[in-house]
Amino acid sequence: MSVGKQRTIATIGFCLPVSGPSPTTHGPALCHYHAMSQSTGTIITVAPTGAEHAKSDVPNLPVTLDELVRTAQDCERVGAAMIHVHIRDDDAKPTLDLGRLKDTVGALREQTNLIVQLSTGGAVTDPESDRLRVLDAMPDSASCTMGTVNFGEDVFLNRWEFVVELHKGMIERGIVPEYEIFDLGQLSSLQRLLDKHGLPAGGHVHVDLVMGVPGGMPGDTETLVAALRLIPEGATFSATGIGRSTLPVMLASLSAGGHLRVGMEDTITYARGERVKDNAQLVARAAGLARIAQRPPLASVHVRELLGVKGEKGLADVAV
Numbered sequence: 270m271s272v273g274k275q276r277t278i279a280t281i282g283f284c285l286p287v288s289g290p291s292p293t294t295h296g297p298a299l300c301h302y303h304a305m306s307q308s309t310g311t312i313i314t315v316a317p318t319g320a321e322h323a324k325s326d327v328p329n330l331p332v333t334l335d336e337l338v339r340t341a342q343d344c345e346r347v348g349a350a351m352i353h354v355h356i357r358d359d360d361a362k363p364t365l366d367l368g369r370l371k372d373t374v375g376a377l378r379e380q381t382n383l384i385v386q387l388s389t390g391g392a393v394t395d396p397e398s399d400r401l402r403v404l405d406a407m408p409d410s411a412s413c414t415m416g417t418v419n420f421g422e423d424v425f426l427n428r429w430e431f432v433v434e435l436h437k438g439m440i441e442r443g444i445v446p447e448y449e450i451f452d453l454g455q456l457s458s459l460q461r462l463l464d465k466h467g468l469p470a471g472g473h474v475h476v477d478l479v480m481g482v483p484g485g486m487p488g489d490t491e492t493l494v495a496a497l498r499l500i501p502e503g504a505t506f507s508a509t510g511i512g513r514s515t516l517p518v519m520l521a522s523l524s525a526g527g528h529l530r531v532g533m534e535d536t537i538t539y540a541r542g543e544r545v546k547d548n549a550q551l552v553a554r555a556a557g558l559a560r561i562a563q564r565p566p567l568a569s570v571h572v573r574e575l576l577g578v579k580g581e582k583g584l585a586d587v588a589v
C-alpha cells in the first residue's frame with residue numbers, strides 16, 4: 270500500500286482555503302479540501318431497521334414493507350437522500366430472501382426518490398452465499414464491510430476473499446458500494462482492495478464509518494480524526510455513532526466535512542431517558558444540525574451525481 274495515496278494531516282492543513290469554496294471539475298486525485306468542496310451539502314442516509322433490534326422490544330421499528338415505505342417517505346420529506354435497508358420476514362426476523370429484497374427495492378424506487386442501498390451484512394449468522402445474492406436484487410447501492418469485527422457477543426465475519434467477491438460483484442452489476450468501516454485497520458484494507466482490484470462502479474469511493482460498536486472503534490472525535498488520515502484520497506465519507514455515541518459522531522463528522530447516517534438501526538434513544546419516536550425524528554435532527562453547520566441536506570438527485578449512482582431515478586430521469 271502506498272502512503273502517498275492516503276491523506277496526511279499536513280495535506281489537510283496545506284489545502285484548507287482562506288475564503289469560500291471554489292467547486293470545479295477535478296482529476297481523480299483530490300486533496301482533502303477539494304474533495305470536500307465538491308459538495309458543500311450533506312448526504313443524509315437513514316438506516317431505519319437493521320438486523321439487531323427485535324420488534325417486540327422496539328414496537329415502532331419498521332419491519333413490514335408498508336412500514337418501511339412509509340418511513341422512507343417520511344425521512345425523505347425531512348432530508349434523507351439514501352436509505353440503508355435490512356428487511357424482515359413475516360415474523361419480523363431478519364431475512365435475505367431474494368424475492369422480498371426485489372419487492373423492497375421496487376417499492377422504494379416507485380414510491381420515493383431515495384437512493385436504495387441494501388445491506389449485504391444481513392444478520393451475523395447469514396452465510397456468505399446469501400449475502401452475495403443480495404446483489405441480484407439490483408439496488409442502486411450496497412454495503413461492503415471491509416473486515417471482520419467482534420459485534421457484541423457475536424462475530425461479524427468478512428473474509429478478504431468474500432470482500433473481494435462483493436466488490437467485483439458490484440462492479441459487474443453497476444452497483445455503487447458503500448464501504449463500511451468498523452475499525453481503522455479496515456481503511457487500510459480498503460486501500461489494498463482499490464489498489465488490487467480497481468475503483469468501484471461509478472468511479473467514486475464512498476466510505477461509512479460505523480463507530481461505537483462494542484468490538485469496533487470508539488465513537489468519538491479523536492477516532493474520527495484518526496480515520497481521516499486513512500480515508501483514500503478523493504473519497505467521501507459518512508459517519509454514524511451507535512447508541513450514545515450518535516451525537517458526538519454526528520457533530521464531529523459535520524465539522525470534518527463528512528456526511529451523516531442516522532436511524533433506528535444505530536440508536537433507539539433520542540436523548541437520555543427518551544426513546545426515539547420514529548426514524549424521521551432522527552433524520553430531522555441531523556438535517557437541522559447540517560443546516561446549522563451551513564452544509565444543508567443534499568437532494569437525492571445531487572447525491573446520485575456525487576456518488577456516481579445511476580439508475581431509474583438518475584439525473585436524466587428526474588426534474589431537478
Ligand SMILES: [Zn+2]
Binds near residue numbers: 353355390
Ligand atoms: Zn446495516
